[in-house]
Amino acid sequence: MDGTGRRVAGALNWLLLVLGVVVGLVGALMSVIAAGFAFIPAFRDAVLREGSGIGPAEPVLTVPWGLMPMALIVVMSALLLFRLRRVVASVERRNPFDPANPRHLRVIALLLALIEIVRWGTVLILAPEQLDLAEDIDRWFGSALSVLVVIVLAEAFREGARLRAEAELTV
């Protein structure tokens, strides 16, 4: 790989690190708030009373149950970014066919699928009136395509790693 490629991978590596940390912190904060809402009634009452005129009459349960899947999605996004960073880091090290990369890519594909499932499930349970079949099919198609592309990439990397190991063991 030439110097430019390594520099791009290096910059991407840092960008993913910063993004991953920010998204991870947001996810952790959301998880704490969601847990507070769900399991500490005093916290829930205090926040709702001190909010901008929301008052305790607001349907209290929709707040934590909506926040929990959102926190889950954000945490999964952070995990995805960290896995992606490890793939990019291997490219920066001039070792793109690291045997660990296929596993990272398969996890990324799984996380992409889970994020979409959690998102759709949340809307289905908490706000079914917002479901739009045409829009959902369009979105599912896009998500399924992304997952498939990443799985194909994982297989390509697995084959690359195998070929590299074979080349290394050719005398």
Next chain:
Amino acid sequence: MRIRVTLDEMLHRRRMSLTELADRVGLTLANLSILKTGKARAVRFSTLAAICDALDCQPGDILIFDAQGEDDVD
């Protein structure tokens, strides 16, 4: 691996060390060690020819087909 490398035996017969063979063949000791320990996945004809030349033997003297051996797993 169903192909076994018997380089050790040939080296013993020729009273030659692996280091000496590596020098004669022009391979690194690490690569020759991979071959000797049976970890190699493939051998180039040029390498085989150089080894046979250095040890004054035939390819069949250092490679054995073992029907009972395990197949390679990719």
